Amino acid sequence: MIEGLVYIFLFLAAVFNLMGLVGILLFPDPYTRLQASSTCSTTAVISVFIAVMIEAGFSAITGKVLVITLFFFVSSPVGAHIIARYAWNMGIVPWRKLRKLSSKDFLHD
Amino acid sequence: MRVRSKWKLVRILFTTIWLYGGWLLYTGSFEAISLSLGAIASLFVAIITYDLFIAEYEAARKGLLVRIHYGILYLLYLLAQMYLSSFAVLINILRGNINPRVVHFRTRLHSDLARVLLATSITLTPGTIALELQEDHLIVHWLDAKTLHSKYAGILIKGKMETLLSRVLL
Known part of the structure; x- marks a missing residue:
């Protein structure tokens, strides 16, 4: 049961990390690439931490990993935020999906 | 002046408590030497850094320790x-x-x-x-x-x- 949970979380970590990398290659502009890389790999790393905590059981190691997780909860989004904020202050315009014009758009004019 | 120094003491105390908790968790031993060294070290660090942890204008905050x-x-x-x-x-x-x-x-x-x-x-x-x-x-x-x-x-x-x-x- 516990082994199974550990394997599930490690598998989730692998999937999220892989998909984050695929997202970096596919997405069009800095903001969306940042979304794919930073946030998905945050979930991957936290999945690894949860797997470690389940494997270690109730002990001192779990407490230490918990503190590391809390630090990671603070440090990772701050890093992503700094990159995004720098891009925003530099005036990089976010990519936007273009909508195809249809005949309905001209009815109200 | 008196209120300010009192508030400073409270801030140093709360910072020390947080730091001492971290010390206990990471050393994991309860010998007398370890405990006293931890107390001295966390008090020293708290005296240096209390201003970063709890700013002076945050006196109106009710819970210094979160719920x-x-x-x-x-x-x-x-x-x-x-x-x-x-x-x-x-x-x-x-x-x-x-x-x-x-x-x-x-x-x-x-x-x-x-x-x-x-x-x-x-x-x-x-x-x-x-x-x-x-x-x-x-x-x-x-x-x-x-x-x-x-x-x-x-x-x-x-x-x-x-x-x-x-x-x-x-």
Whole structure:
């Protein structure tokens, strides 16, 4: 049961990390690439931490990993935020999906 | 002057308590030498850095120690939210169908710490990144925007995080 949970979380970590990398290659502009890389790999790393905590059981190691997780909860989004904020202050315009014009758009004019 | 020095003592005390907890967790031993060394070291570090941990103008804050049970509830809610939106982003990446927009909204929280925590949680949740936080005004980049209406976007992005945070920090 516990082994199974550990394997599930490690598998989730692998999937999220892989998909984050695929997202970096596919997405069009800095903001969306940042979304794919930073946030998905945050979930991957936290999945690894949860797997470690389940494997270690109730002990001192779990407490230490918990503190590391809390630090990671603070440090990772701050890093992503700094990159995004720098891009925003530099005036990089976010990519936007273009909508195809249809005949309905001209009815109200 | 007297009030200021009293408040300074309280700040040093609370910083020492937090640091000593960390010392106990990371050394993991309860011998007399370790305990006393930890107390001296955390008091020394607290005297140097108390101003960074608790700023002087935050005297109006009621809870210097957070309410632990709501804090745990908040962490669990954040974890669940993270996994749910991770799967949403996963599906977006696989389908290649994204609609990124920048939305603006406001928050009701008052203290600086609560606002920073809210922005951090928004960035931590996959699919949204906080670009800017000025006073109570947040600018957020949203990977799969459902709406551009300010209030509705705020409700969708913040979810229950705002109410929970206002309970955690008072």
